[in-house]
Amino acid sequence: MIWSLCLIFSLFNSLLIFASPAKQLCRSDQKNALLEFKSEFHFNGIAANEKTQRWTNTTDCCSWDGISCDIKTGNVVELNLWGSSLNGSLRSNSSLFRLQHLQSLNLSSNNLAGILPDSIGNFKYLKVLKLYGCSFFGNIPSSLGNLSYLTHLDLDGNDFTGELPESLSNLHQLTKLLLASSKLTGNFHHALLNLSELTAIDFSSNQFEGMLPSNMSSFSKLEYFDMSVNSFSGPIPSSLFMIPSLTRLNLEKNIFSGPVEIGNISSPSKLQELSLGGNNLNGTIPGSISKLVGLSYLDLSFWDTERGLVDFSIFLHLKSLTLLDISHLNTRRNNLHISSTLHLPSPIGSLGLSSCNISEFPKFLRTQTGLFFLNISANQFQGHIPEWLWRLPGLGYLDISQNSFSGFEGASDDHFILASDNQFSGNIPTKICELLALETLVLTNNNFSGSLPRCFENFNTTLSVLHLRNNSLSGNIPEEFFSVSLISLDVGRNKLSGELPKSLINCTKLEFLNVEDNEISDTFPFWLRMLPSLQILVLRSNRFHGPIFSPGDSLSFPKLRIFDISENLFTGVLPLDYFAGWSTMSSVVYIAYDKLHRFIGFTFSNYHKSVVLANKGSKMELLGSSFRIYKTIDVSGNRLEGDIPQSISLLKELIVLNMSNNAFTGRIPPSLSNLTNLQSLDLSQNRLSGTIPPELEKLTFLAWMNFSNNMLEGPIPQGTQIQSQNSSSFAHNPGLCGAPLKRSCGEGEEEARKQDEGKEEKDQVLSWIAAAIAYAPGVFCGFVIGHILSSYRHDWFMRIFRSFA
Template sequence: MSSALLNFKSNLSLSISKCSQDFHIASVHKMDSWDEGTDCCKWEGVVCDNKKGNVIGLDLSCSGLHSSLFSLQNLRWLNLAGNYFSNSKIPSEFGKLRSLTYLNLSDTGLTGLVAPEISLLSELVSLDLGLNFLLFRNHDFNMLVHNITKLENMILDVVPYSFLNLTVSLKHLSLSDCYLQGNFPTQVFHLPYLQNIILSSNPNLIGYLPETNWSSPLRLLDVSVTEFSKGLPSSIGNLKYLKTLGLSHCVFTEFIPSALGNLTKLTFLDISDNMFQGQIPDVFGNLNDLSFMDFSSNKFSGVFPPSAFNLTSLTFMDFSSNFLQVQTCLVAEHQDLDLHSNKLNGPIDTIQEPNLVRVVDLSQNEIQGAIPSSFFDLINLTALDLSSNNLSGNMKSCMLVKLRNLWFLDLSFNNLLSLTRCSNDVNSTLPMITQFHFSSCNMQRFPSFLNASKSLELLDLSNNQIHGSITKWEAEGWEGLASLNLSMNFLTSVEQIPGKHLFVLDLRSNSLRGPLPTPPQDLNYFLISNNELVGEIPSKICNLSFLYVLDSSKNKLDGTIPDCIGTFSDQLSVVKLRTLNLNGNQIEGSILQSLTNCYYLEVLDLGNNNINDTFPYWLGTLPNLKVLVLRSNGFHGDIQNFTGTFSFSSLQMIDLSRNEVTGHIPPSYLKI
């Protein structure tokens, strides 16, 4: 036996054509103890029969496959998982290992037809061929299930052509992501010893759950991401040992049976993204072991089941995107609670166990009243979303800053909610906050308690009542700020733009006066339309490193388009410009022909200005230009001088109205 193993070891480097380095090193170390003259039964990865001294087990995951291996005909246990056998087939020599009870060839890069000799391994109890690229002949698969009558564990990612002859001793069947299609026979669910059945990620597999005669020992059932349909039968309540039930992303309909409450062993329940409907039965009182529950994206209606809030082991609960209602919005003592996009109304109840809650999402409901003070005792809360409700009242900043672990906050679209300062705001902050959304509320001024929030990345204060100027003091401290939205307020000036590395700056629809402010160099999107800016567009705009969109329309800017646009070096980013919108200003002069260098330009809107020029037919060389608006200017002359060079190959919209041009545009120039 030792000579066969040493021969196997010596051919290891020739056998492995590809294997991840970490696994390869692990397998080499595993064979360090394989030395001639020593007892092979003491070698790592080798298991021997204590009475006869035969090698009966070999654990060489991510080792090699070599002919010397098949001389070990007393092997009972062989694990070669994690190899990569260079897209080779399963050797027919496996038929020699007649004593095998355990064979694991998963994730080995094997391809082609499964060798029919596998069916000779009649002693097999466990067979794992998963994560490969294998196929069964119909006859060979029938022979496999006919001969291997002791099989308890089968993991395949190949298409078996018949399920009806599966051995009755089968305990574990995994056929995830096997490209199964057609109707799955319900008889498989009747196998008397079946404990685990995994059919997930077979989107063309049709089937339904049986009404009777379930395999009572079933512990795991996963048919998610299939075409399983009809309803969840009442007989599901007979599965007393079921711990995992995965039915997500199927086409189940009808109602949830009250028998669901009989599954007292359940720890994981996911029926999301189906078409279940009606009232959810209030049967969760006995599911004390349940830790994960997802009922989202269905058509449930009626009153939310109160007993779901009493599950002490629950860490994640999602009932979002349904039509559920409650008179009082209870907030359970769970780590994650998601009830967004329902019809929850009434006030929010007090939270009894604040130390447990981590995430709360009650957005897009009809919740009324004030945010209870108990919310600000959730010391471990990391994310809170109460946006798009009917919340009201005055929220004090000194209460909010008690949430020291909060990194995400969204209270937007609560028009009757306001946020006011406390006297001690100067020394208060939310140290972990990265996203702060307070759009469409009643904020009157900048939240000063955010000034020391070094981790802040996104700040949205749009559509509020903020007046005055962004002062230099208010703009300091946000070194990591990437997105700032202050649109639809009443700002009149900008002393300093917050953040040194902003990507998005939205100052639309304010009352900003004076010249166009120079934004940070890393800006991607600069939106400052519908203000009262005056003066020329500064040439510094061409120094922006990654500018994609510049929208300064509906201001009072004058002068000409800067010469630098389109005449930049390779390092300057206006070459990446996708949208240039200067509509509704007082721009004069002509259009720079250097704009043809803006290769990625998709939208050019120069309408409602004072530009005096002939039609810029040379813009037709821009391969991505989709929208061209030149209306209400002084364009003149004949537009018949188009040539085949200027094709406007991507143009979908053009507006030349209220100009002095003559002629017509050939319809072939427009890509509809």
């Protein structure tokens, strides 16, 4: 009966609860603070619909996406708005700071460009702070040292500058300190050694310098240590290898020097990843590296062995090794010894042997059935590629560039083939067309000839990178030639002719298009504006002709960052708003920070992509990361005319502007002073008139300029950047005066006055001479006329006299 009564009472109580109005857990002050915080930003993108858009005043804020509350107090203890398309700065008086009970805050991957306010240090209960990829700039606030409960601090992928605040050494409970991919400077503070709870430290891709402390073993719980891509120098502390918990150590791309001492390792090492490549390390590769038996990833590239013999067998003890990179050993002779009977105990997946001065193909590769990535570029291989190489079942990435291979027979299921800078000749082998999974094909700088294989249409859905630059290929580009998956296409420096195939319009992922130095004869491809991802367009040195503007059509390239149509036959006038829709050149484009890219190891985007541009009066080649930095426009060497479009001043991110060798007229727009990032300006060999706008003095980054061979006049502006130019930059403008020209403006005016006076005197002399010349015939005519009149008058008087008589 007692159990029955309890059950009845429990059911009755439940009914009462369900019958009563739902009570909201969230406190009203917390809800108001969150709603006000939302109102401080503007939103864009789909992500905004997934979180904050569902925040309404009629629902319990503890049920909102990204919100967690303390079930006892109703206080908001977690706010996670990762990737929620927040746009706007985080103000020091933001309502966010009224959420005083927060224990976890994640605003990562939003556009919060601005200063991280000191108010961030007021969250006294905060344990987790994630603000990676938010575009914060300025100094890291020292107030972070007030967060005594903080265990996880992630500020990766911002634009922070200055040194680390020493107050971070107060965070004694901190386990993760992640500050990668910013612009931080200074040394590695010794005070950080007091943070004995740290398991992960990442300062990679900054501007740190100096030496690392020698007693790194005080980080007794450290598992992950990444100082890559900085300017750290001196020896690598051997104490790092003594940390028993360390699994990942990345020191690549610094300026560490000297030999490496691994030291005596008493217990089995847990180290799985060791990256020391891209430094100034020298001496013998230590044999004690074989003690790191748990290594699966080993990068010793760019090690200067000082001509010492490197025996590949030292790696045989590393039975877990799946990635090995010993490229660029900086030897002048064949010092890498690979025995013909060598057999690796473990299947290796990635192997880098680039620039190791080896001439005999490593035979141990025959048995590496799990090999996916092989880079043997920049060695001394000759002749034909071994046929057994193509039969390796797992090979997906093969880089044989910069050798002397001449035979390209065979085919495999490779996804990425890089074979540039060899001695291949004849037609491009049709065997390649059998590689139905091919994603990247780079055959630049060879001697291939003949036409482009029509069988490339087999790659209709797979091929994303096709580079055939600098060969002797001829004929038309087939319409069916392109894969709809193309991201990068380079067929520059060949002998291709005909028109640019309109089937390119189907390549909606295309970012890079280079057809320079061919014999293509076509009108401007207006239809390229339909490609939403196009960033680089190079049509230079062909036979393109006609206008580059079509009335009624907007030429909008929202993502374009390099536009080079120089040395063609383009004509016509550009409207004032020609550059109005070129968004990427107009403003800084926010790119969400992706942390995953830093842990991939070998990347598959390191194919040889290059563009030669005119910059500062000479040719320069862009490679690698330069493409992300440079934003250029080059329309030089055409027949364009009319005024320079005023809309050019909208392109505030422009670095290089070359409009030389055309027929532009009118004045130089003063609004060019809006291009505050401009480094190179060439307006030479046109028909520009008027003065050089003094507003250009504001362009403090403008290191090179050329106004020569125009019809400019007046004084040259006196700004520091302008005055530092050579006089040739202003030559052949008869009306220009002032430094750096030898003709001063005052002397020029006096000379002009004297010339005017001389001209006036000459005019007066000429007038007198003309008058004198005209006087003689006038006198003669006067005598004749007078004689005629007097004779006539005499006869008239005689007739009158006779009539009276």
